[in-house]
Amino acid sequence: MPERPWQQAPPPTGDHCWSWAPDGLEDLPRVRREFQAHLTGPELGELDTDRVRECVLALDELMSNGLRHGRAPVEVEVCSVRGGLLLMVSDRAADEPPRPTSTRDPGQGGMGLGMIASASVACGWEPTTDLKTVWAVMPTDEVSAA
Known part of the structure; x- marks a missing residue:
């Protein structure tokens, strides 16, 4: 599957949200x-x-990336949007965009963002002064991912 880039864009507006604040990988x-x-x-x-499996794996990947490569604290929010779930993970590394790779050996890891992009209907990231939010909309309806 071709890898879709993670464009800088604000996430869509969601409702009926759940949130978490994992302190470390042990919270995942x-x-x-x-x-x-x-x-x-x-x-x-x-x-x-x-x-369900795709959504859980996508959220896990976004959270682990935020905890491994971002700066604490990490905040996680999942909201309902039309036809899907908006997964958002924020950290304090506003100057560090997501860096998907498709050129690395899969055995070395680093393939998660590409897999999320392929399974999602939309994805992106938004930096602010001191915060970066990486987001993806995972389909819940019978809609094929773009």
């Missing part, structure tokens, strides 16, 4: 469990198992 299993509980609960209706 808890956030994944809580997020999955939201995805499989009555709030969103019945999502396809593959969609």
Whole structure:
């Protein structure tokens, strides 16, 4: 699949949001469990198992990137948007854009942003004075990812 670049753009406006503030990688299993509980609960209706898995993996990748490559504190927010879920991870490395790679050996890692871009209907990042937000809209309806 061709890799879509992560363009600098503001995220769409969402509603019905959930948020977390992971302090470190050790918090990711808890956030994944809580997020999955939201995805499989009555709030969103019945999502396809593959969609749930894609959303959880995408959020995990964005969170781990923020914690590994960004600057603390890291904030996570997931909101409903038309046809999908807006995943947003913010950190204090406003001067560091996301850097997807498709040229590295997959065994060396670093492929997550490209996979998210391929599975999402939109993705981007927005820097402000002291904050960077990396975001992706993951489809929940039967819509093919762009």
